[in-house]
Amino acid sequence: MGPLTGIRVLELESIGPVPFCGMLLADMGADVLLVDRPDDPRLGFERERWSDVMLRGRRSLTLDLKSTQGVAAALALAARADVLIEGFRPGVLERLGLAPDVLLANNPRLVIGRMTGWGQDGPLAARAGHDIDYVALSGALHAIGRAGEPPVPPLNLVGDFGGGGMLLAFGVLCAVIEANTSGRGQVVDAAMIDGASLLSTMFYGMSAAGAWTERRGDNVLDGGAPWYACYETRDGRHVAIGAIETKFYAALLDRLGLAGAALPAQHDRSGWPLLRERFAQAFRTRTRDEWVAVFDGSDACFAPVLTFAEAAAHPHPVARNAHIAVGRVVQPAPAPRFSRTPGEVRRPPPERGAGGRAALATWGFSAADVASLEAQGVRFASGD
Numbered sequence: 001m002g003p004l005t006g007i008r009v010l011e012l013e014s015i016g017p018v019p020f021c022g023m024l025l026a027d028m029g030a031d032v033l034l035v036d037r038p039d040d041p042r043l044g045f046e047r048e049r050w051s052d053v054m055l056r057g058r059r060s061l062t063l064d065l066k067s068t069q070g071v072a073a074a075l076a077l078a079a080r081a082d083v084l085i086e087g088f089r090p091g092v093l094e095r096l097g098l099a100p101d102v103l104l105a106n107n108p109r110l111v112i113g114r115m116t117g118w119g120q121d122g123p124l125a126a127r128a129g130h131d132i133d134y135v136a137l138s139g140a141l142h143a144i145g146r147a148g149e150p151p152v153p154p155l156n157l158v159g160d161f162g163g164g165g166m167l168l169a170f171g172v173l174c175a176v177i178e179a180n181t182s183g184r185g186q187v188v189d190a191a192m193i194d195g196a197s198l199l200s201t202m203f204y205g206m207s208a209a210g211a212w213t214e215r216r217g218d219n220v221l222d223g224g225a226p227w228y229a230c231y232e233t234r235d236g237r238h239v240a241i242g243a244i245e246t247k248f249y250a251a252l253l254d255r256l257g258l259a260g261a262a263l264p265a266q267h268d269r270s271g272w273p274l275l276r277e278r279f280a281q282a283f284r285t286r287t288r289d290e291w292v293a294v295f296d297g298s299d300a301c302f303a304p305v306l307t308f309a310e311a312a313a314h315p316h317p318v319a320r321n322a323h324i325a326v327g328r329v330v331q332p333a334p335a336p337r338f339s340r341t342p343g344e345v346r347r348p349p350p351e352r353g354a355g356g357r358a359a360l361a362t363w364g365f366s367a368a369d370v371a372s373l374e375a376q377g378v379r380f381a382s383g384d
Contacts, residue, residue: 002029002334002343007082007176008363011058012065013037014087016131016156017164017192018115019054021085024169026057027334027343030083033359034060035074036352038379053331055349061356062379071097073376075106080363082179083172085113090125100187110185111175115168117159119191131159131192138163138196143203147217147224163195220244226276227252227266230305237288238305241279251300256282353381 004025009032011022026032034055049055064070075098078084084103086093093099093114100112117134118124124137135141135158136151145152171188179185206212218224227243243252249266253259256279263278264271283291288304295302306314312323312330324333327348334343347355357380360370370378 001341002027003338003341004173005029005341007031008080009033009083009085010035010077010081012084012086012088014115016087016160017168017190018085018087019052020161020165021113021115021168021172022058023054023056024165025083025172027345029341029343031359031362032058033077033081033356033363034058034350035065035077036060036062038062038064038352049349049351050327051329052349053326053329056326056331056345057347058350059347059355059359060350060353060381061359062353064377065096065098067377068097069376073373073378074098075103076369076373076376077363078103078110079107080365081107081110082176083111083113085115085168085172087115089128090116090120104185108184109179111172111179111188112185113168113172113175113188113190115164115190115192117192119194120189131156131164134192135159135163135196138193138200140196140200142214143200143216143219143222145216145222147215149216151216158196158199159192163197163199164190164192167192167195167198224272226272226279229276229279231280231283233283233286233288233291235287239283239288239291240303240305242301244301248299248301251298252302255295255298255300255302258282351381353379354384356380357384 007025007030009022009025009030011018011032011034013034013036022032022034063073065074078098103110103112114120116125117129117131118127132141132153135153140158141151141153143151144154168188168190171190175186175188203212207214212219216222220228223229225244227241227249230238230240232238241252243249246266250259253261253263258278261278264274266275286294291302292304311317317323322333322335323330324345325331326345334345337343356378357370360373365373
């Protein structure tokens, strides 16, 4: 029984940050009902579901929101929900006949979470884009990468997930808490450009204080400092060090065998190239796993750079049960952890329409109600 048990979420099928948000809510106990598009190959959503792990924990029904009856069915579903989340471009929900004012008139307590890249308004609101574009315009992408080289996209972690899905989940839950006091729902406008910018907050302060430059690879936290960087080992793998504090830096030098060497001072920027060269030479003398043994028990802020598969098998995450197997896929377990009401993955990603009939019963729809929704286009998986 997770901390969000009892909260009903209607999720309109989308990609990226919206299903990630739905996963976070479902992991924590929310009853997330996924409204899938009809299974039409022409729509480009015919991929297999078993590996679409962000859809874990849901039940599904299918509905054509472009039909008049489909909109009526969606309104009936939204009337029983606490939250609706969607990831359409601005204006699409309105054109479908599901504008926020319509939804709120139908269910005044409904929280409507709207996820976009550019936001619901502004000169770029209607323009297409992907994670990399929103992160670029936020300023965050410019800061990531090596000196003298182009910026490096940080996967889609900063836009889609950290600045998108997590921001949407946070906003939705803030609005749910407020609705419990006011009795009124509202619209949550979550934009990836805003989220990526918000994740960069610390660097605005550092820049104002003269502790951050806009030259990529020139700063303490962007790989510019030789003691906060990754190094290649003898076997072509890599290790990461983050020895910022003086005592941790001393531990680093000790484990590298450089404690007594004539080296520039840690914070002497003119000596950073030499420090980097000496660290690189040292790390190339052993394999990655040999360095793991050397640094065992040390506070030098050292870690091996692991692949996803290696991370799932590492003794520390294993001891914390940080990964679980759902169906055929090993994947991260729900987080954060709660002492009394832990989250869990209740079911694998649903096939289109799977579990929807049972979900409607849980939501209080009678057999007659379900029959009426079916007449309006709601469909369930075969045998559901």
